[in-house]
Amino acid sequence: MPKVIYVTPTGDRMEVDARSGTTVMENAVRQDVPGIEAECGGACACATCHVYVDEAWADKLPQPEPMEEDMLDFAFDQRPNSRLSCQIIVRDGLDGLTVTVPEKQA
Template sequence: MPRAIYIDAKGNQFEADIPVGQNLMEGAVDNMIDGILGECGGVMACATCHVYVAKEWQDKLPPASEREDDMIDMAIEPEENSRLSCQIEMTEELDGITVYLPRSQF
């Protein structure tokens, strides 16, 4: 099972095995990782699953949809590498993906 690495604003690292097909937001919630709330359940209505994708993983993800980009614009402190974790579906190729949690979600 592929693994995701979540690093919070204090530098604490958490790892979670996430089944292929599940998104990173669900994986964080299922593994009780603080900093990703997913209040809307993954329907892109809240941006409480905002993450910063590590540089080496950005090109391995499909581009964000226009709707995702619109939600990221409403997130606190969006960056060039911002994504909604509910829109990143785990695949075998993403084994080891690293995302950083915004300070605003700490």
């Protein structure tokens, strides 16, 4: 089972076992990762599951779809490595994926 590592704004690390086929957001919500609000429930209709993907993992993820890019415009402190965690699907090749939660959500 792949692991996803969430780094909170305070620098705490939470390592979560994540089932392949689920999203990074779903796993964060299940494990009460601080800062992942996910107000739309994963419908790509808000930016409250915004994360920064660790640079080592950025090239291993598919590029964001246009809808995700549009929603990222509403994210607080958007960066080049910003993604919506509801759009990142966990798979075996992502074992150890590390994402950082922004200081605040939109």
